[in-house]
Amino acid sequence: MPETNHISKTHKILLCSTDTQSEEYQEILMEYKLSIYVNHIRYVNLICTHKNLYELVLGNLFTEGIIQEISEIKSIEIAEDEGKAYVELVTSDVFKDLIGATEGIRTVTTACGKQHSISYYLMNDGDLKALDSHFTIRLSKIITYMNEFQKSSDIYKLTRGIHSCGLYDSQGLLYLMEDIGRHNAVDKVLGYAMKHGIDLSNTILVTSGRVPSDMILKIIKAKIPILVARSVPTDAAIEMANKFNITLAGFARGTRINLYSNEQRVLLEEIR
Structure with a gap:
């Protein structure tokens, strides 16, 4: 079948289980x-x-x-x-x-x-400076953002093969970028911010992928105080986030979230 757009292409696949098999057409993400x-x-x-x-x-x-x-x-x-x-x-x-x-x-x-x-x-390390930021946000708002974020990608719903990256402030989503590579999605967010002159000092970056140290490097350069991931960070990413005063959160699912570094920016709810 002809390709439907520049993002995905329709492929015929065989769905198999231990007792059945059937043919189906699915949209596959294009490189x-x-x-x-x-x-x-x-x-x-x-x-x-x-x-x-x-x-x-x-x-x-x-x-x-x-x-x-x-x-x-x-x-x-x-x-x-x-x-x-x-x-x-x-x-x-x-x-x-x-x-x-x-x-x-x-x-x-x-x-x-x-x-x-x-x-x-x-x-x-001598080329980098620790972030000087007093930005804070409530945990409940981050969880709300993450739950909305996980439902926001139409391309993911279509192909199940794309990474998303969203930029939020205290009021909500500013914009969303998507790519087959999680690092590319981050670069697109930062490129959009540069193009439109967006101040990143009071923002939260939300990503669908895991967080290695080189992604933290991008966040440090952009001076974004909080990074929230649906997946988990590496140990090097946690160490770098701690050293350069970046708030790193991960495994954000449902009503739970892991805080790995500089948790002071996340205002926890009172336990009654």
Whole structure:
């Protein structure tokens, strides 16, 4: 059957159990390969979802340490049919120095596994500052946000194969981004924030995936005080969140949540 959109494709599958089998058509999430060129140098291939590509590129440049603010970008051109993004920086030679300090062109898979980011190579603890934030929010509100978040993705309902990432403030959801890779979804959220000049200092990032340390690195750079995950963090993520004053919560399901670091920002309900 023909593909229905750029996000998913219809496949015929065989449903099997110990006593029955039947054919069924299901929507399967499509992979999209995006090669990003910066100042005419190809630096990364992203396996992603064909959605919000501008925000993905912008957020990726920020979290990878290529730029610190949007004013450093001269232009971003997305050639969707070619699977390419062309970025021109205001400063022409800075990118060559960054590439020279790393392993060169990388392919980042949806698993976000062995391929390290540029930030991984260039940053150390001395480059990062602990977050200075007194933002607080009630536990009951976080739980409400998480329960709403888990029902908010139409693409997940269709394919069961996408990661979601939502940005919330004390009033509720600001916007939602989705991608086949959980790191890409975070980059899209941050790219959207940069594009629209959104202040992240009093926000909560909610993610559907597990939390490794490099995702905490993105949160530190963005100065987001609270990260809430449906899944669990790694030990390195907890240590990094503690060190840099990030509130990290996980395994948020139903009426329960695990607080792993800096729980002072989450106002617990009185036990009667």
